[in-house]
Amino acid sequence: MSDFDVIVVGAGPAGSAAALEAARAGMRVCLIERGPFPGAKNMYGGVVYGRILDTLIPNWWEEAPIQRWITRRSTMVLTDSQALTIDFRTESWGKPPYNGATTFRPDFDAWLASNAEEAGATLICSTTVTGLLRDGQRVTGVVTDRPDGELTADVVIACDGVNSFLAKEVGLYPHTDPSNFTLGVKETLALPREVIEERFAVRGDHGLDIEMLGCTGDVPGGGFLYTNAESVSIGLVLSLPQLAKGGIRPEQRLARLKEHPAIAPLIEGGEVTEYSAHVIPEAGYNMMPELISDGFLVAGDAAAMCLAAGIWLEGVNFAIGAGAAAGRTAAGAVVRGDTTADGLAGYRTRLETSFVLADHRKLRDAPHIVMSDLAQQKVPKVICGMAEQVFTVVNPDPKPGMFKILWSELRRNKMGIRDAASHGIRAARTFR
C-alpha cells in the first residue's frame, strides 16, 4: 500500500485546491511545500478573482485575508509623455460575492492551505521535491530533500509552478521556448491609508486596479498598479528574450515607470518595502503541456494555465480551478482503482468543460496579439496622439474631423491602414 493516496507538490493556489478537494473526497493526502509556510516565497501582481472559491469555500469572503476589494478598474495607455485612461467603477464589486480583491500571497496561500489541512490533508513545509519515483512509465511517488525522504502515492499532482521540472521529468513538456515566458517585477510601496484613499478616490476597504500598456519601452510587456490597505504594488511584465537583448535591467525599467508624469504623483512618498520578481508562462494555450500521465497530473502554472491576455492577468483563479479538478479526478481514479493515464483522463474533460481550458482556448491568440510590435509600440502612440489632437484647441483654426486626426496619427506612426485593419480584425475575432 502507498504511503498516501495522493501527493500534491507545491502549496500555491493550485496545490492547496487540489489537496482540499482530494482530502474532502476522503483521500489520504500529502501536500509538500518547499517554503517554510505556504506562500512564503510566492509573488504575483496582487489581484485575486475569488468567484472560483464560491463552491469550494462558501462565503470565503468572510474569512479570506483580503487587503482591498477592487471596485475601480482602469486601463491606462501610455507614451513617454502622455497617458489616456479608461476608468470603470462599480459599487456592486464592493459587496458579496465580490469580483476581485488585492491580497498578499503569504496570507492568501497560507489561508487556502489551512483549508486543505482542515479537510484532512497533511501539509509538510520546508521540503523540496527533488524527483519522482517511477515504476516504468508510471509515477509512484516523490523523492524529497529530507533524509529518507521518499514517499509513495497512487497519484502525484504537480503544482510546482512555472517551469515545472516534475512535468519535464515525466516528458510532458517537449521543449521550452523562452519567447513563451515573461518576467514580472514588482515593488511594494508603503503609503498611509488616507493617502491611498485620497489619491485613488476609494474609501474603506475598496481599491483600484490599474493595468497599463505602452510603459515598457522597447521590450514588449505591460504594467500594473494595485492598491493594498496601506501600500501599493507597482510592477512590469517583460518579454524574456527581448529583455535579455535590451541591456536595460528590469528594475531600471520599473524606475522609469515610477517617474512617468502620470504615475509619479500616485506613488510619491511611497517607501519601498519589498522588491520581487517571478517568471510568468505567457503563451497560454499554445504552450500548454500534456496534462496527464500514468499516476500523474499537472495543474496551474506548472501547466502554463496563467491567462496573460492584455486586459486580463489572471492565474490564481485558473490555478485553483485546475487544482480542484485535479484533486477530484485523482480521488475518483483512486476509488475506481485505475490511476493510469486512461483512468485519469476525466481531468482533461473537467478542464475542457470549465473556464480553465475554455478561456485559454478562446483567447489562445491574445498573448501574441498583445505582445505584437503594433500593439506595443504603435497603438499607444496612435491612441494618445489622437486624444491629444482631439482635446487640443487651436483656435482660430476650426476643429479637424476625427477621420483626419486618425489618418494623420496612423501616418505619423508609420502604421499602414491594411496592417491596422488586419490586426483589428484578428483582435476582434480573438476577443469577440
Ligand SMILES: Cc1cc2nc3c(=O)[nH]c(=O)nc-3n(C[C@H](O)[C@H](O)[C@H](O)COP(=O)(O)OP(=O)(O)OC[C@H]3O[C@@H](n4cnc5c(N)ncnc54)[C@H](O)[C@@H]3O)c2cc1C
Ligand atoms: C508579476 C506577476 C504578476 C501576476 N499577477 C497576477 C494577478 O494579479 N492575479 C492573478 O490571478 N495572477 C497573477 N499572476 C499569476 C499567478 O501568480 C500564477 O498564475 C499563480 O500563482 C499560479 O499558481 P500555482 O499554484 O500554479 O503556482 P505557484 O503560485 O507558483 O505555486 C507553486 C508552489 O510550489 C512550490 N514549489 C515549487 N517547486 C517545488 C518543489 N520542487 N517542491 C516543493 N514545493 C515546490 C512553490 O514554493 C510554490 O508555493 C502573476 C504572476 C506574476 C509573476
